[in-house]
Each structure stands twice: as C-alpha cells, then as structure tokens.
Amino acid sequence: MKPQPTLETQRLQLRAFAATDADRVQRLAGDRAxxxxxxxxxxxxxxxxxxxxxxSHRLEYKEGRVVTFAIVLRSENALIGAIGLTISEKHSRAELGYWIGSAYWNQGYCTEAVRALLRYGFEDLTLNKIHASFFKENLASGRVMEKVRMLYEGCRRQHFQKENEFRDRIDYGILRSEFSPIAADPKQNGERNGK
Ligand SMILES: CC(C)(COP(=O)(O)OP(=O)(O)OC[C@H]1O[C@@H](n2cnc3c(N)ncnc32)[C@H](O)[C@@H]1OP(=O)(O)O)[C@@H](O)C(=O)NCCC(=O)NCCS
Structure with missing residues (x-):
C-alpha cells in the first residue's frame, strides 16, 4: 500500500488525521446534531x-480496510469534518461515510469532498463500486449523493436502531462505469462552490 495521499479540491484539503486533531474531532463530532x-x-x-x-487509522489503512481523511478548509486551515471509504477488496467496492461540523453545513463542502473521494476510489484504488447509506430522514445526506450522481438502490426498513427508534436505511451507489471525472468536476459542470 502506498502512503495515504493528500487530496486537494477547490476549497478543501483531504489529508490523514493526526493525533493533534483529536480535540477538534471531539468538539465537532460531539455535537448532538x-x-x-x-x-x-x-x-x-x-x-x-x-x-x-x-x-486506529494507520493500521486500517495499512491493511487496506479503511481509508479516512480529515476534511480541512484551506482558507482557514481548519478541520471541518471527516470522510472515508471502508473497502471490500474481494468485491472491489467501498462504503463511503462522512460528517461535517454543523457550523459548516450547506456550503457544498461535503459534496466537494465526496467528489474527490469518488475520483480517488475509482482512479487510484480502481474500485468497481462505491456505495453509501443514510437514515431516511437525513435529507441533506441524500441530497449530497444525488448531487454526485449516485443512484438510489433501495430502502432497508427499520434497519438501524438509534436512540431507541428504528430507522429506515436508504442505499445509494455508483459504479466505476457510471463515474465521469468530468461530471465530477464542479468547474467543468458549470457549478459554483462545489454545490
Ligand atoms: C450530511 C452532511 C455531511 C452534509 O454536509 P454539507 O457540507 O452540509 O453538504 P452540502 O452542503 O454539500 O450539501 C447539502 C445539501 O443538502 C441540502 N439540505 C440540507 N438540509 C436539507 C433538508 N432538511 N432537506 C432537504 N435538503 C437539505 C442542502 O441545501 C444542500 O443541497 P443544495 O446544494 O442542492 O442546496 C452534514 O449535514 C452532516 O454532517 N450531518 C451530520 C452527520 C451525517 O448525517 N453524516 C452522514 C451520515 S450518512
């Protein structure tokens, strides 16, 4: 396995986490929202x-199981979230997961990071498929998946239990044959700010 790369987008840097990020992660991910x-x-x-x-990231990456990136807002040199791929080598696919600190929501940052991860997953890791899921009521996450042209694959009813409530799980996915780096580039796509 090559060392974990750092990915650059228009506004973001995606890099490996460092031990010194822990306080910031606890503050952002520790938000109830x-x-x-x-x-x-x-x-x-x-x-x-x-x-x-x-x-845990170092070994997970070394063993090819998970690759996790800190999402850094370059203009502020501030860590604003996390994004990662959990890899199934056998099936040449990975599950995408992410969160963004609530002060940074709805500015296209997650979409921008996901586009970079799709490109990394398909081009560098040569995966065949990237998929993701979200609680049915998480409309923002569903919107991110639609914006990057992932396709709806179904609903698994009451698949998760969170805070004593059963939640429906919605699945989205994208195949390597469907992924277009041009479509994934917001500039080429005529979009502003990765939105
Ligand atoms: C889901 C999450 C990562 C999105 O991050 P983000 O940086 O705000 O995402 P973006 O700005 O790229 O896109 C969000 C889109 O959802 C839309 N949106 C936000 N809230 C919405 C709502 N309640 N209903 C419908 N659309 C909504 C935004 O308008 C935007 O779409 P647009 O660009 O067409 O206007 C963020 O909300 C988050 O971290 N949530 C908590 C953790 C989480 O749910 N992680 C994902 C688990 S599957």
Whole structure:
C-alpha cells in the first residue's frame, strides 16, 4: 500500500488525521446534531474516543480496510469534518461515510469532498463500486449523493436502531462505469462552490 495521499479540491484539503486533531474531532463530532443522523457517532462523545479513533487509522489503512481523511478548509486551515471509504477488496467496492461540523453545513463542502473521494476510489484504488447509506430522514445526506450522481438502490426498513427508534436505511451507489471525472468536476459542470 502506498502512503495515504493528500487530496486537494477547490476549497478543501483531504489529508490523514493526526493525533493533534483529536480535540477538534471531539468538539465537532460531539455535537448532538452530528450524532443524530449517524450510526456510529455517540452522544455524548466520550473523552479518549477521538484519540482512539485517530490511532486506529494507520493500521486500517495499512491493511487496506479503511481509508479516512480529515476534511480541512484551506482558507482557514481548519478541520471541518471527516470522510472515508471502508473497502471490500474481494468485491472491489467501498462504503463511503462522512460528517461535517454543523457550523459548516450547506456550503457544498461535503459534496466537494465526496467528489474527490469518488475520483480517488475509482482512479487510484480502481474500485468497481462505491456505495453509501443514510437514515431516511437525513435529507441533506441524500441530497449530497444525488448531487454526485449516485443512484438510489433501495430502502432497508427499520434497519438501524438509534436512540431507541428504528430507522429506515436508504442505499445509494455508483459504479466505476457510471463515474465521469468530468461530471465530477464542479468547474467543468458549470457549478459554483462545489454545490
Ligand atoms: C450530511 C452532511 C455531511 C452534509 O454536509 P454539507 O457540507 O452540509 O453538504 P452540502 O452542503 O454539500 O450539501 C447539502 C445539501 O443538502 C441540502 N439540505 C440540507 N438540509 C436539507 C433538508 N432538511 N432537506 C432537504 N435538503 C437539505 C442542502 O441545501 C444542500 O443541497 P443544495 O446544494 O442542492 O442546496 C452534514 O449535514 C452532516 O454532517 N450531518 C451530520 C452527520 C451525517 O448525517 N453524516 C452522514 C451520515 S450518512
């Protein structure tokens, strides 16, 4: 496995997490609004969790299981979220996951990061498929997937339990044969600010 690359987009840098990011991760991911629509981010977010999560990345990457990037807003040199791919080598596919700190929502940052990850997944990792899922009520996440031209693949009813409620899971996916780097480039696509 090559060292984890750093990816650059118009406004963002996607880089490996460092131990020094832990406080910021705890602050951003420890927001109830971020936890509410994710399967794996608890609220409250305990001390030490961010450190342990960041420390797990190196081995996961080395073993080709997960690649996780910190999303950094270049203009402020500020970490604003996380994005990653959980890889199934056997099936040449990966599951995409992400969160953005709530102060940075609705500015196209997630969409911009996802476009870079799709390109990385298809071009560098030569995956055949990238898929993702979200709680049915998480309309923002669904919108991100539509904007990057992932396709609806179905609903798994009451598939998750979060805060004592069963949640429907919506699945989206995109195949390598459907991915176009030109369509994935917001500039080529006539879009503003990655939106
Ligand atoms: C989902 C999430 C990552 C989106 O990040 P973001 O940077 O705000 O996403 P973008 O700005 O790229 O796109 C969001 C889109 O959703 C739209 N949107 C936001 N809230 C919406 C709502 N309640 N209903 C419909 N659309 C909504 C925005 O208008 C935007 O679409 P547009 O560009 O067409 O206007 C962010 O909300 C988040 O981190 N949520 C908590 C964690 C989470 O849910 N992670 C994903 C788990 S699957």
């Amino acid at each position: 971020v936890s509410a629509t994710t399967v794996n981010i608890p609220y409250p977010y305990e001390d030490g969790r961010a450190e342990a999560w960041i420390a």
